[in-house]
Amino acid sequence: MADTTGRAASATNEIEIKRLSKVFWQGDAAFRALDEVTIGIRSGEFFTLLGPSGCGKTTLLRLIAGFEQPSAGEVIINGRQVAGLGPNARPVNTVFQNYALFPHMTVADNIGFGLRMLGKSAAVVRETTGRMLELVRMEAMAARKPSEISGGQQQRVALARALAPQPRVLLLDEPLSALDLKLRKEMQSELKRLQTETGITFVFVTHDQHEALTMSDRIAVMSGGRILQSGSPADIYNHPAERFVADFIGDTNFLDVEIVAVNGRAADVRLPGGGTRRASLPEGLSPSAGTNVTIVIRPEHASITDEAADFEGTVEDAVFFGTDTHVHLRLPGESRFTLRRQNTGAGAVALPEGSRVGVRVAEGGIQVLRN
Amino acid sequence: MAVTQHIAGQGAQPDAAEPPLAAERERNFWKWLLSLPALLILIFAASGPLLIVVVYSILTPAEYGGVVWEISGRAWFQVFFRRDIFDPDEVTLNWSHLSVFWRSVSLAFQTTVICAILGFPTAWFISTRPPGQREIWLLLITIPFWTNLVIRTFAIQEVIRNQGVVNSLLMNLNIIHSPIQMMYTDFAILIGMAYVFLPLMVLPVFAAMDKLDVRLLEAGYDLYASRWEVLRRIVFPLVRPGFIAGSILVFIPSIGSYVTPRLLGGGRNMMLSNLIELQFGQGRNWPLGAALALALLVIVLVALVFYLRTIGGDEEKRHG
Ligand SMILES: Nc1ncnc2c1ncn2[C@@H]1O[C@H](COP(=O)(O)OP(=O)(O)OP(=O)(O)O)[C@@H](O)[C@H]1O
Ligand SMILES: [Mg+2]
Numbered sequence: 001m002a003d004t005t006g007r008a009a010s011a012t013n014e015i016e017i018k019r020l021s022k023v024f025w026q027g028d029a030a031f032r033a034l035d036e037v038t039i040g041i042r043s044g045e046f047f048t049l050l051g052p053s054g055c056g057k058t059t060l061l062r063l064i065a066g067f068e069q070p071s072a073g074e075v076i077i078n079g080r081q082v083a084g085l086g087p088n089a090r091p092v093n094t095v096f097q098n099y100a101l102f103p104h105m106t107v108a109d110n111i112g113f114g115l116r117m118l119g120k121s122a123a124v125v126r127e128t129t130g131r132m133l134e135l136v137r138m139e140a141m142a143a144r145k146p147s148e149i150s151g152g153q154q155q156r157v158a159l160a161r162a163l164a165p166q167p168r169v170l171l172l173d174e175p176l177s178a179l180d181l182k183l184r185k186e187m188q189s190e191l192k193r194l195q196t197e198t199g200i201t202f203v204f205v206t207h208d209q210h211e212a213l214t215m216s217d218r219i220a221v222m223s224g225g226r227i228l229q230s231g232s233p234a235d236i237y238n239h240p241a242e243r244f245v246a247d248f249i250g251d252t253n254f255l256d257v258e259i260v261a262v263n264g265r266a267a268d269v270r271l272p273g274g275g276t277r278r279a280s281l282p283e284g285l286s287p288s289a290g291t292n293v294t295i296v297i298r299p300e301h302a303s304i305t306d307e308a309a310d311f312e313g314t315v316e317d318a319v320f321f322g323t324d325t326h327v328h329l330r331l332p333g334e335s336r337f338t339l340r341r342q343n344t345g346a347g348a349v350a351l352p353e354g355s356r357v358g359v360r361v362a363e364g365g366i367q368v369l370r371n
Numbered sequence: 372m373a374v375t376q377h378i379a380g381q382g383a384q385p386d387a388a389e390p391p392l393a394a395e396r397e398r399n400f401w402k403w404l405l406s407l408p409a410l411l412i413l414i415f416a417a418s419g420p421l422l423i424v425v426v427y428s429i430l431t432p433a434e435y436g437g438v439v440w441e442i443s444g445r446a447w448f449q450v451f452f453r454r455d456i457f458d459p460d461e462v463t464l465n466w467s468h469l470s471v472f473w474r475s476v477s478l479a480f481q482t483t484v485i486c487a488i489l490g491f492p493t494a495w496f497i498s499t500r501p502p503g504q505r506e507i508w509l510l511l512i513t514i515p516f517w518t519n520l521v522i523r524t525f526a527i528q529e530v531i532r533n534q535g536v537v538n539s540l541l542m543n544l545n546i547i548h549s550p551i552q553m554m555y556t557d558f559a560i561l562i563g564m565a566y567v568f569l570p571l572m573v574l575p576v577f578a579a580m581d582k583l584d585v586r587l588l589e590a591g592y593d594l595y596a597s598r599w600e601v602l603r604r605i606v607f608p609l610v611r612p613g614f615i616a617g618s619i620l621v622f623i624p625s626i627g628s629y630v631t632p633r634l635l636g637g638g639r640n641m642m643l644s645n646l647i648e649l650q651f652g653q654g655r656n657w658p659l660g661a662a663l664a665l666a667l668l669v670i671v672l673v674a675l676v677f678y679l680r681t682i683g684g685d686e687e688k689r690h691g
Contacts, residue, residue, distance in 0.1 A: 067589055087592040100590040104608045113604075114594035165595065 013040040014169055014201045015064060020073035022059050022225075033059040035225040036073065041169075041203060042218075046195050048204045050212040051222030052248070057205045058097075060222075061171050064203065066090045078168055088117075092169040093162035097177065099154045101146035107157050108133065108142040114165035132160040135194065152183045159194065169201045176211065188215055209249045213237065221245045238298075241282035241370050246296045253297045253337050254369075259287050267368060269295055272331045273311030279366035287368075294369045299326065301365030302339040304351075309358025313337055318351045327351060329359065421668075428661035436655045446658035450666055468646070468663075475643040476670065478557060479626035482564040483572075486621045487614060489565070490572035494613075497573075498580040509577070512570050520567065524634045527563045528554065531635075555637035563631040568624060572617035579613025580606075615682055623671055643667045 022034040033056045041047045049057045062068045064075055066087040075082050082090055093114065101110050112129040120128070133139045136156035141149055146157065155175060162170055176184045192215055195202045206212055212219050213233045220230040229241045240246035243254065260268040260276050267287065268276045279295055287293055304327070313329030322343070329337040339359060351357065428446050430438040450468060455461040497508040515523055530536045533550040541547045553559050583606065591601040629644035636642070643663065650660030
């Protein structure tokens with residue numbers, strides 16, 4: 001959570017983005033697509049920009065690539081200010097959302113394009129292209145045109161084309177969004193494999209939380225042109241700092257509670273039944289006792305218990321989902337609560353509607369939100 | 372699973388192949404019926420006149436125009452050769468005709484090249500305007516089409532004649548002291564034709580550019596190509612079909628130009644159409660006119676086939 005500011009460990013940061021803003025003008029109306037974004041992307045990591053449509057992910061990527069110039073702020077790649085440098089002068093390559101393969105060139109010529117533009121000898125181009133074809137398992141299709149291969153294969157070629165010049169950073173703008181689910185899963189592990197094998201820094205854009213959680217070393221959650229929070233997938237999932245982040249990633253219970261006491265990075269909060277529990281505080285928030293805050297409890301962090309319940313609730317319904325059952329409860333004070341029970345098969349206790357049950361939240365399962 | 376079932380479902384109906392045959396036959400019938408008007412127009416408006424021209428070219432000229440129904444190869448002979456007036460046995464190449472052929476082909480070719488060179492940046496400029504402005508620019512490009520060709524040609528005359536805009540300007544600026552003779556030269560014809568036919572190049576090239584995905588250009592820049600390399604390796608190959616269409620659209624009317632060489636080239640710098648007109652008018656040699664017209668047709672066809680062959684062969688090599 002310490003890296004939300006992006007200032008940490010700048011020595012090993014491949015990309016350094018400082019107070020970067022982008023304003024689009026439409027006539028007299030200004031639209032702030034990026035609003036003072038600050039983030040550090042570490043060398044060799046799989047970094048994901050996650051956020052809903054229109055939050056500015058593509059804009060941020062295009063500013064890093066050099067397709068757009070910032071309205072304010074700076075981009076530093078490998079310790080070097082890149083302001084004013086065009087895309088052809090930056091050590092980054094992009095995998096476009098629609099692949100943007102050159103339709104008049106063969107697969108091999110597409111992959112070799114960057115190397116040829118860099119003035120590499122024909123032998124080097126041939127050798128590297130061969131290696132790239134092998135890397136993405138497209139050797140058999142080298143002589144085909146992009147129109148003669150499938151979407152998943154085009155995806156691989158786009159990847160190979162961007163990797164061939166061995167950039168320091170690869171920017172990927174929702175590269176998997178056009179693929180069907182099965183292919184998507186396949187390419188997810190393929191991408192991860194390529195990233196590990198090449199050691200190149202990946203900046204990956206997606207609006208799919210599962211993709212982000214499973215593939216990334218670190219995630220930055222964006223909304224409305226800002227980065228709300230960045231951190232490891234587990235960090236983001238278990239310790240969301242803002243309501244938007246908690247809501248966007250996974251299922252969540254929000255409860256309004258009162259702070260009883262503050263204890264450094266943790267606080268005691270009063271739960272609906274009256275009992276108190278320890279909760280984590282987000283970075284930069286130190287509320288005083290007596291203030292009201294919102295807490296987050298993930299459905300799988302709560303369980304039904306007979307003794308030592310944190311609070312009680314009335315069963316509204318229980319929906320069977322195969323591997324688990326979602327139990328919807330009504331808590332005192334009319335708030336609702338969902339918990340998730342693993343279906344272990346044997347001895348599942350029936351939960352008739354209207355029955356009262358005790359709920360226990362796992363240790364470290366309560367997170368206070370900033371807003 | 373669903374996909375497999377779907378495919379299996381289709382395969383399970385082998386007898387479904389029967390009805391489409393009848394349906395196909397009926398569809399074919401309608402296709403023919405619907406294309407009948409076009410066929411009739413083609414037969415009567417294109418092939419008919421062509422046939423008449425072919426027949427006239429092998430008849431004998433009547434004294435005051437028209438033809439005498441007597442088969443003769445003289446017209447075709449005259450297209451290429453001439454007999455000495457005093458010694459009918461001495462046959463030489465008809466250089467005055469051949470020079471007209473050469474001028475026509477060469478000027479049409481040069482016009483096409485000029486239009487391509489000017490048309491590319493023009494089309495590029497239009498296609499890079501914001502969507503609202505693009506239509507305005509396209510409209511401006513087509514405005515000359517709304518004006519009568521003769522008037523447009525006179526306008527050019529006004530610009531390039533000895534006391535015209537260009538010469539007066541240069542003389543007033545003391546850059547030259549006596550007017551540059553531009554009127555009644557091949558150069559004048561070239562300017563006139565390039566001006567008149569430029570839109571025919573710009574429009575198809577623009578259409579091809581319009582289909583160009585900007586992301587391809589961005590991908591090019593991203594992969595370290597300079598602006599020039601992006602232009603050469605991505606833009607040019609992808610807008611080629613527009614250039615091919617534009618070249619054909621410019622070359623064909625250029626080689627058959629009548630008004631422009633007549634008004635800007637004067638009587639001397641004739642092109643084929645002027646020569647043909649001469650035979651049907653003052654020359655009173657209809658068969659020769661017809662033969663020249665057919666020669667023009669053959670030149671256009673040969674040029675077209677040659678052009679498409681080289682381009683097509685190229686394409687195959689590049690795509691095959
Ligand atoms: N060239 C532009 N002119 C004006 N507004 C723009 C331009 N490019 C982007 N925007 C606006 O900026 C905002 C962010 O756009 P961006 O493409 O970065 O979103 P995104 O997060 O990539 O969304 P998606 O997931 O849908 O791709 C959007 O509201 C968009 O309308
Ligand atoms: Mg986007």
